[in-house]
Amino acid sequence: MDRADRRGSGEREASSLEERTTRPGALPGNRYVRIVRPKEFRRGLGGTYVATDEALRSPSAAGRAYDVLRHILFGRPISTELELSERLSVPTGLGVLATDNISSSAYSIEEVMRVLALAGTGALFLTMPIGIAIIVVLGIVIISQTQVIRTYPGGGGSYAVAKHELGTLPGLVVAGSLLIDYVLTVAVSTAAGVDAIGSFVQPVYQHRVFFGVALIALIMLGNLRGVREAGLIFAGPTYVYLLAMLGLILFGAFHIFSGTMPPTAVPPAPFPATGTEALGVFLILRAFASGCAALTGAEAVANGTPTLRPPEARNGVITVLLMGSVYGVVLLGLTFLAAQTHALPDAKEQETIMSVVTRTFVGTGPYYYLVQVSTSLLLILAANTGFTGFPRLASVLADDRFMPRQFSFRGERLAFSVGIVALAVAAGLVLAAFGGSVTNLIPLYTIGVFMAFTLAQSGLVRRWWVRHERGWHWRIAISAIGAFATGATLLIVAFTKFEYGAWMVIVTLPLLVVLLLSIHAHYRSVADALVIEDPDRAQLQVATPIVLVPIARLDLSSLRALAFAVAVSPLVRAVHVATSKESAAAFRARWDSWSGRHLKDGREIPLDVIESPYRALIQPLLKYIDRIDERDPRPITVVLAEFIPRHWWELILHSQTAFRLRWALLFRPNTIVIDVPYHFASVGHQEEPLGREA
Amino acid sequence: MAYKRILVPLAGSAVDPDVVRLAVSIGKAAKAQLLGVHVIEVRWNLPLDAILDAELDHGEGLLAGAARIAAQAGGELETELLQAREAAAAIIDTAHERACDLILLGMPYRRRLGRTYVSRTVEEVYLGAHCAVLAYRQEASQ
Numbered sequence: 001m002d003r004a005d006r007r008g009s010g011e012r013e014a015s016s017l018e019e020r021t022t023r024p025g026a027l028p029g030n031r032y033v034r035i036v037r038p039k040e041f042r043r044g045l046g047g048t049y050v051a052t053d054e055a056l057r058s059p060s061a062a063g064r065a066y067d068v069l070r071h072i073l074f075g076r077p078i079s080t081e082l083e084l085s086e087r088l089s090v091p092t093g094l095g096v097l098a099t100d101n102i103s104s105s106a107y108s109i110e111e112v113m114r115v116l117a118l119a120g121t122g123a124l125f126l127t128m129p130i131g132i133a134i135i136v137v138l139g140i141v142i143i144s145q146t147q148v149i150r151t152y153p154g155g156g157g158s159y160a161v162a163k164h165e166l167g168t169l170p171g172l173v174v175a176g177s178l179l180i181d182y183v184l185t186v187a188v189s190t191a192a193g194v195d196a197i198g199s200f201v202q203p204v205y206q207h208r209v210f211f212g213v214a215l216i217a218l219i220m221l222g223n224l225r226g227v228r229e230a231g232l233i234f235a236g237p238t239y240v241y242l243l244a245m246l247g248l249i250l251f252g253a254f255h256i257f258s259g260t261m262p263p264t265a266v267p268p269a270p271f272p273a274t275g276t277e278a279l280g281v282f283l284i285l286r287a288f289a290s291g292c293a294a295l296t297g298a299e300a301v302a303n304g305t306p307t308l309r310p311p312e313a314r315n316g317v318i319t320v321l322l323m324g325s326v327y328g329v330v331l332l333g334l335t336f337l338a339a340q341t342h343a344l345p346d347a348k349e350q351e352t353i354m355s356v357v358t359r360t361f362v363g364t365g366p367y368y369y370l371v372q373v374s375t376s377l378l379l380i381l382a383a384n385t386g387f388t389g390f391p392r393l394a395s396v397l398a399d400d401r402f403m404p405r406q407f408s409f410r411g412e413r414l415a416f417s418v419g420i421v422a423l424a425v426a427a428g429l430v431l432a433a434f435g436g437s438v439t440n441l442i443p444l445y446t447i448g449v450f451m452a453f454t455l456a457q458s459g460l461v462r463r464w465w466v467r468h469e470r471g472w473h474w475r476i477a478i479s480a481i482g483a484f485a486t487g488a489t490l491l492i493v494a495f496t497k498f499e500y501g502a503w504m505v506i507v508t509l510p511l512l513v514v515l516l517l518s519i520h521a522h523y524r525s526v527a528d529a530l531v532i533e534d535p536d537r538a539q540l541q542v543a544t545p546i547v548l549v550p551i552a553r554l555d556l557s558s559l560r561a562l563a564f565a566v567a568v569s570p571l572v573r574a575v576h577v578a579t580s581k582e583s584a585a586a587f588r589a590r591w592d593s594w595s596g597r598h599l600k601d602g603r604e605i606p607l608d609v610i611e612s613p614y615r616a617l618i619q620p621l622l623k624y625i626d627r628i629d630e631r632d633p634r635p636i637t638v639v640l641a642e643f644i645p646r647h648w649w650e651l652i653l654h655s656q657t658a659f660r661l662r663w664a665l666l667f668r669p670n671t672i673v674i675d676v677p678y679h680f681a682s683v684g685h686q687e688e689p690l691g692r693e694a
Numbered sequence: 695m696a697y698k699r700i701l702v703p704l705a706g707s708a709v710d711p712d713v714v715r716l717a718v719s720i721g722k723a724a725k726a727q728l729l730g731v732h733v734i735e736v737r738w739n740l741p742l743d744a745i746l747d748a749e750l751d752h753g754e755g756l757l758a759g760a761a762r763i764a765a766q767a768g769g770e771l772e773t774e775l776l777q778a779r780e781a782a783a784a785i786i787d788t789a790h791e792r793a794c795d796l797i798l799l800g801m802p803y804r805r806r807l808g809r810t811y812v813s814r815t816v817e818e819v820y821l822g823a824h825c826a827v828l829a830y831r832q833e834a835s836q
Binding site for chain 1: 733742743750751754758774775776777778779780783784786787788790791
């Protein structure tokens with residue numbers, strides 16, 4: 001029998017938000033039915049209701065003002081149905097997901113040079129070979145990432161690969177590594193961006209922690225506006241930077257090859273010609289490890305593939321290949337210019353090597369400022385890659401119950417708001433703790449991302465080996481080379497940077513994994529406790545509870561609570577805590593004189609009066625509930641009468657005993673707490689108490 | 695003449711967006727109230743108040759779409775779903791009950807037997823309504 005027939009046969013539906021009124025027509029037989037729906041809900045497909053904008057509108061003026069402010073800051077809410085239109089195209093995706101990787105070109109080669117310069121400026125001749133080695137590793141990583149995207153287009157990147165192919169623990173190691181690295185991405189990128197501005201605006205350099213934290217807050221706001229809008233805001237500077245860099249590289253190369261190279265600019269505090277350390281294998285490996293910071297962000301596309309428009313996998317592969325190509329050209333070009341000009345890094349980090357190289361070729365004219373400003377903008381916005389990756393990875397982990405579920409909720413703008421705010425807070429703290437110095441932060445960087453690369457590639461090796469999917473021979477070769485190259489780099493990074501701060505990541509990572517496992521264990525135990533094992537036998541049954549009604553004084557609020565208690569159960573007891581013998585007697589007398597203290601069957605509602613000579617209210621009540629509970633296996637229900645004033649600020653004028661008691665009973669087992677509010681409307685116009693007849 | 699309350703019957707045809715935009719532009723000067731209605735015609739073998747899920751979903755969808763178009767055109771369209779045996783009678787009665795001073799009908803361009811086809815509902819509303827009726831026919835090329 002379908003719903004039309006059921007309705008026709010006179011069977012009524014359960015309560016509905018839809019009201020149907022039959023209207024008489026002008027002529028007999030022209031009756032029609034008006035279907036009136038509340039403005040707050042519209043009918044969705046399959047008989048569901050969909051909350052409209054009206055349902056979100058705040059009833060109070062203050063609430064509406066807050067909504068307006070929120071909409072100005074974060075934009076208007078976006079419907080879930082529009083999720084697809086919020087996806088990123090390849091050009092925008094490159095601007096959003098590749099900024100971290102591309103921007104690394106602005107500082108990675110400088111970090112190589114700074115380490116080499118410790119052995120004296122003569123050691124800088126190794127800059128170019130190390131730069132080429134980094135680009136080779138980058139190529140391997142990029143090809144490996146295309147495999148990750150093709151195999152796991154659903155997002156999660158290296159975490160998804162490691163979890164499915166190697167098991168939960170390796171998956172969590174990858175997840176933990178990436179989470180740490182995303183926090184560091186934001187901190188390092190912001191610090192580097194502030195440094196780039198500080199190269200030509202001294203006050204910024206002097207207050208770099210403040211400016212760094214402020215910038216993180218700004219990027220957080222941009223990201224809370226949604227992925228697409230953040231992409232549109234942040235993609236522009238990426239392209240300006242790329243064009244500016246390509247122009248500089250071409251211009252510089254022309255000067256070098258035509259033999260018209262201008263004199264090399266000198267930073268305010270160049271490294272001395274004689275070094276403090278010997279040029280050995282360890283120092284060279286350390287320089288390579290520092291430069292490998294350039295590879296961070298290469299995993300961002302694989303992790304954020306679901307943010308791209310369909311076909312996601314194809315667009316993801318195009319984006320990651322474009323990212324690798326563009327980045328390779330810029331890094332190689334910059335390294336070439338720095339090596340050919342024999343530019344020296346600044347020992348005090350007052351001027352970046354990029355600034356020195358640019359100054360060498362174009363002076364301090366408008367083009368210099370274009371390069372510097374676009375570089376600093378890109379470095380700041382590279383933090384956006386962290387803001388794209390961290391919340392998405394956290395949401396995947398939350399879906400798998402390894403992180404709090406709040407991380408998987410999408411905000412009004414379809415952004416993972418909790419993850420975005422958590423990342424901003426964590427990155428701000430890290431930035432402040434390291435004084436906003438890129439050099440201090442760099443040693444912590446890259447371990448996580450190389451751990452993720454290595455495990456993900458190992459996972460893919462296992463997959464091709466076990467499943468023998470089409471083309472597994474060449475796939476396994478690529479993944480094995482990737483795993484070997486990134487694993488070797490990981491060992492170099494961990495070994496050479498250990499004493500400079502990498503130990504912090506190596507210590508934090510296992511702790512984070514334990515935390516993720518603990519969260520998972522909690523969710524599993526909760527799920528086990530709540531699961532309905534046999535839905536056919538599950539019944540809506542509960543034993544008649546013993547209802548206790550604490551009463552402070554006999555007034556309309558207490559009467560309302562008592563009336564409700566009587567409606568719930570015949571086993572009602574009232575309890576009053578008195579602070580003196582006199583007040584106990586007075587309450588008893590008032591109770592006895594009240595004619596409404598009888599149950600439906602004529603019995604009197606039992607009253608227990610507890611004298612509390614030390615004037616404590618909560619503790620005697622809790623002990624009283626404990627003793628009653630000990631004597632009876634039935635569930636205890638505590639009905640609290642709560643007086644609600646007209647304005648929130650009037651709450652401070654009331655003792656809030658009900659609130660304190662509710663809080664004290666929150667974790668008490670076998671106890672149901674019911675709050676019966678009594679709303680104060682206005683003097684002489686108060687709510688009617690619930691009559692027992694009702 | 696300034697109309698204060700305009701009724702726009704919506705059948706879910708291709709002409710609906712044009713009619714909604716036209717209603718917004720006609721009503722803008724006098725800040726007229728716009729009421730979009732969709733009538734679900736109930737077959738005689740069912741009770742008048744039968745719950746017809748598919749028709750309700752369709753009606754809700756097209757009314758929501760019309761409200762969006764009105765909002766994009768700078769107006770506000772109040773919407774209402776009706777169930778009746780004959781759409782024309784329900785439209786005329788609703789216009790009367792809601793004191794509408796104009797019914798704006800939309801006609802998709804259709805030809806039948808060599809002549810431009812006017813649907814029975816349009817014809818009946820045109821002939822039977824007490825208030826003014828304006829019929830908007832789509833261009834032939836559309």
